[in-house]
Amino acid sequence: MIKDFIKNLKPSSTLLINEKSNKLESEGKKIFKFGFGQSPFKVPQKIIDELKNNAHQNKYLPMQGLEDLRISIAKYISKKKGQEYSSSNIIIGPGSKELMFLLQILFDGEIILPTPSWVSYAPQAIIGRNKIKWIETKSENNWFPTAKEIEDIIKKDKKKKYLIFLNSPNNPSGQICTNLDEISKLAKKYNLFFLSDEIYSELTFEDNYKSISNYCPQNTIISTGLSKWCGAGGWRLGYFILPSNLSEITSQLKVLASETFSSVSSPIQYAAIAAHNNEHADYINHSKNILKSVGNYVYENLKSNNVLINKPQGGFYLLPEFVNKKFSTSSEMCNSILKETGVALLPGSDFGFSQNRMLARLSFTDFDGENFMKNTVHNEEINYDKIKIYAPKIIEGTNRLKDWSNN
Ligand SMILES: Cc1ncc(COP(=O)(O)O)c(C=O)c1O
Secondary structure, three states: OOOHHHHOOOOOHHHHHHHHHHHHHHOOOOOEEOOOOOOOOOOOHHHHHHHHHOOOOOOOOOOOOOHHHHHHHHHHHHHHHOOOOOHHHEEEEOOHHHHHHHHHHHOOOEEEEEEOOOOOHHHHHHHOOOEEEEEEOOHHHOOOOOHHHHHHHHHOOOOOOEEEEEEOOOOOOOOOOOOHHHHHHHHHHOOEEEEEEOOOHHHEOOOOOOOHHHHOHHHEEEEEEOOOOOOOHHHOOEEEEOOHHHHHHHHHHHHHHHHOOOOOOHHHHHHHHHHHOOOOHHHHHHHHHHHHHHHHHHHHHHOOOOEEOOOOOEOOEEOOEEOOOOOOOHHHHHHHHHHHHOEEOEEHHHHOOOOOOOEEEEEOOOOOHHHHHHOOOOOOOOOHHHHHHHOHHHHHHHHHHHHHHHO
8 A cells, every 4th residue: 555665765763763762761771862963952931931922823824934934034044144035035834854845846856965964855855756866975075065076967967957955064964064165156057956954054163154045045945943053843843945036936835835734833933933033142152152062072082093073063963984893884883882882873874875884973962951051151161071060971972982982
């Protein structure tokens, strides 16, 4: 009864590792949850209050999303990007993941995915029956593709339309795309469009964030939402910002939205207005300060001749490569790490790397962010002693992993 191509799909590995870690923990094993990537922080209190105040909102909302919310997002994003967007450029979804899925359903062309790529892009492309072209990137290029690597694919058939996914700061590498200028030139030459997944953009450690939308806004769909910076993954609110020249896509997304989720939960949409009024700079800076300090701690203490890692630049993740380890697959390596050390990681193969590269994604969010925030101020220097008190599992997990890598 089930289509063959659907049968071959597995549940998302990020959600699976969470369940596996919880199960081992319930059996009494000490687990370091470095596999699942979820904000460790609480949603800002004002936004929680807005959700409470709007619990009575019980009407279906417009399929494109609440007009007042789209106006507040348009203002927020226009200011951030220095580009004018209006409410008509925005569509609200139950998480950006669902909107990306609908985009795969409507898109007619080929999908270009850099390796590494977030775990859901490829399965969604397969469900949308789109062909995937992979580009294996290099750590020295910040794990992003070069313009030449992209062009080599396009040149094989210049008539096709291409949609490339660029996710910066990146899950799983924690890196930022720095060669946007050269990549953007391709958009002027070919039928190349970008899905710029900016879900971690508010959590960029340095204040110089630029995305491909700054270089070629007319070819870029921006995807973002509340899940990461606002600690509200479970609220399920994300959105796309589409340029006016791609209004046909916005209209068609609206049709698909109306035939699937109808509209995002009303109380959440009303509460999300308060998330876009520019009042949360301290909360965001505080989150970034903690994440940067914790990420740098793991980076500094894990990197060695045996473990190659790029310094984290934003978000929650590191992508260590265990160069002295010989397993037949990275999944086998991660199972062995979990068994021997209790540290849960995700194998590099889940992000598109070949099985024989001993890469793994490490998420440095296994700490109580609410408590960490409560006991520090937003701009203070966060030293080892603070990390030891408020993120002890990060320290112990890193030590265990380091010992494992040296044996
Ligand atoms: C790179 C990336 N994009 C998108 C998402 C999905 O976000 P949302 O909660 O908006 O669906 C995630 C969440 O894990 C992510 O890591």
